[in-house]
Amino acid sequence: MNGLTRLQAFLRSNAYDGVLLLSPTNLNYFAGFSGTTAVAFVTPVQAYIFTDSRYTEQAKEQCEGYTVIQYSTTVWDSLRQVVDEEGISLKTCVFEGDYVPVDTYTAIAGKLDGTSFASAKLAALRAVKREDELGLMRRAAEIADEAFAVLLTQLRPGMTENEARIILEKEMLVRGSSEPSFATIVASGKRSCMPHGVASDKVIEEGDFVTFDFGAVYKGYHSDITRTIVMGNASDLQKKLYDIVLTAQKKGVAAVKPGLTGKALDAICRDSIAEAGYGSYFEHGTGHGVGLDIHEQPVASPRSDSVLEPGMVVTIEPGVYIPGEIGLRIEDSVIVTNEGCEILTKTPKELIELDV
Template sequence: MQNRLEKFRTKLAGMQLDTALITKRENYMYLSGFTGTSANLVITPNKAYLLTDFRYAEQSSKQAPLFEIIQHKQDMNETIMELINSENIRAIGFEDQSVSYSEYEVLAGKLKGTELKGIGPVVDEMRSIKDEQEIEIIAKAVKIADDALMQVLPLIKPGITELDVAAELEYRMKKLGAAGPSFETIVASGLRSSMPHGVASQKKLELGDTITMDFGALYNHYCSDITRTVFLGQPDKRLLDIYNIVLEAQLAAEKGAVRGRTGREVDKIARDIIYGKGFEGKFGHGLGHSLGLEIHENPRLSVGGHKVLENNMAVTVEPGIYVEGLGGVRIEDTIIIRDQTPQILTQAPKEIIIL
């Protein structure tokens, strides 16, 4: 935490600022260690304050020992104003990309005489490079999802619903140590599998169905993300062909996801294979995204992903093909960017599975 604070202060100095107000939950967690749901940080060149309420007084003092804990009044902005006035602060950076306009108006009204300057995604960008402890936690979240899938596959049979499958996945993840799912579980079967984000429904599984499961575990506040597509009974041969194309694209893009390439360049590896097989327009989303304290972080592996990948970024690689009236296939792993050989965290099998 000390290293993170000092790095953040250095970045602030580069923006001609020495003080910042941090309000986004994932960012105050990252800089302080405090995991409660209500807090603001005020960070100056020499001091670090954590403002929270009575509910979190004890928790914050234990989790954020580098911060002076202040229990705020009923209106947190009043306490922020008093603190800024006591420190004689004339300009303060704020997270303009996560503060709503109405919140900004209230804050500006309270801090008359103090200039508010947006700092953009500076903390989010710091978070994009994971340290080894973060990678270990994400790897555990990935393993929980892997293990949950392997426990649920034998339970999949005709007559149960997509919601049944989702409930089993989420139950197994919790039994394996997850706090819960890292996002709303997607289970899309049969013709519904052509919908990339077809969240679980009351549809009953039938023989011949394609079943796409996209889910993740939340472990120690970090997310994992996995997609596997399986078949219940013998599927349409066209779907088997699509599966093999998606797998080819996924493996190639995964191998090419190395330090120094842009997200756009990695996306192109998979897109060229899929489009070259005659499925242009059937892979309409980006190849992947970063993840960590949030399920969707930057940088992105997509057509618009111009940021250069760096070591220790955690990203997903998830190409898919979706054909309305037939079905769809997506395969997704969570990986860590390395110099030449990405570290593949997801270990669930990717060969065709017919249940």
Template sequence: MKGLEKRLETLRTQMRERQIEGILITSIPNRTYLSRFTGTAGILLITLSKAFLVTDGRYMTQARQQSPDFQVEMHDGNEFERVAALCQQESVQILSFEEEHLTYAEYRILLHLCHETQLVPIKGFVEELRLIKDDQELQAHQRAMRIVDQVYEQMLEEIRPGNTEQEIAARIEFLMRKMGASGPSFATIVASGHRSSLPHGIASEKIIHHNEMITFDFGCFVDGYVSDLTRTFFLGKPDEKHSEIYGIVLEAQEKTLETMRPGMTGKEVDQIARDVIESYGYGDFFRHGTGHGIGLEIHEAPSLRLTSEEVLRPGMVVTVEPGIYLPNEFGVRIEDDVLITESGAIRLTKATKEFIAI
């Protein structure tokens, strides 16, 4: 069974178990996961026996090419009118919709049009299927990860004082595209000097100077799937405090990678890294969760943070990214993408974690 056929069959199995006659998919990542359609306009209607992709005239050829398992339907300006007609045609009495991805205005339109169909909200239905990556998804992830590994190594050779953070970010994004990425998976972070103490210090007009800590946090899309890599290095000669903080963060990250296992909750994984950092007295300066899931989106379940009860399972891909941020001084974060296996975790990003001084 091919990848998309298997996903649809798994979805329908879940639909039968929950007594769902039909489901309307309006989330773009969920639509892509189930159909591979990448156009900017389109929704899915899936029943226990048929699958429809409703789009406009611009995308009819693309939709048929990308989504051969779907019957492609063209609407004339109101996609929900076509959905309502299909529900009547297929005798769908109860239609589930994604409550987090349908606006109230869209719901009112659908409610008005679906006279003979009851609308029932569901949450996280497709997202649950997306938690476990299949071989095709892992291959796309790994291609995206190889690109960021290579870009980081090249940037270590190129970076010099005098460039702005924005110029460096532009170079990173150019190289990712040149190596085969379709684009960055989020706004590239280049944070130098005191700005490295900002966990999400998106590249600014600040000029990079000698004797500064620099953090890169960047990723790319390949075949719809993301990578997410963070590395911190020093431009010049670091002092003892720079080396100390880097060593603590690296110890916290490696301890987490060595210890995390399927069956652990997100908060248990988070506590591993947090315990290391707290043992050195820097707990107040670790101000975010230890990681998050990745896939078609840069932030997916499961979350690795203090409040997360989500359980790790084999086949999940997550980040592990502890950090210490000393306000107005500098910060350090080290992040890798990780595959959860039957016995532990495998690091998928391979870029060096040595504390490099250039």
């Protein structure tokens, strides 16, 4: 089922008369549009995309099933005109409430008087990936794995976190990544206790834990992986903490299957770390979906009501972070399958003690 078909089925099942799409992610998924300026309007049986002269021809090429309309005054004037001329009954219309600014909503409501509006979480419609999407995500994961392997051959004490980041991101770019999936995390030494310690000018030193959390974007689709290594020989504490996190992470991967809830997946990893005596040092959620956005449905956290289905992609990334001292995280992205899961991120997870 393509994006437009899936969206129209959603409208029919909820008795909505239409939906407005403004976010680049949803315009890409539901309409195929990759430009920067457009609004899509979809009813249960019709689909329109409004754009300006810069993107009219591009929209005609990309947006299969959509009528392309080039607006000259404002997009909302053109929308009003289409609703009137096509005789569309628009009693209820949904939009991306987590994306649309108040001023934009006010402008829409001002043109569509008599219409009731509601917010819709459209990300849920993207949670189960098509096979073509999974193929792109496999390549995005391969790019990240290959780049990390190159980085390990060049990483040395005395290098800054930012210098390591630049090597990693360059190697992803030359392999086809359009950009990093997010601000690359390189957290070494005491900074390894920072779950989101983006790369800094700190010098990486012998004996440091170094956590790398990064990903590639391939044809719009993200990858996400975390590996923590030791610069040189690991201390007893580093070995102990690494084993605790690795055990929890492997338990999480092994548990993935259709029907498992995000809350249950989180508890498997969280309980494992708690049993080892470090439960208070794992405070973030266990995982999240990945796709056109780096954070999507499903979610694995103590409050999650997500239920895993075949074709979903989810990360499993427990960690331990002792404030001001030390920390680490290990993360894989996996595809939920009928039998369990397929691990996208292939870089070995056993502790790497890098020769220095």
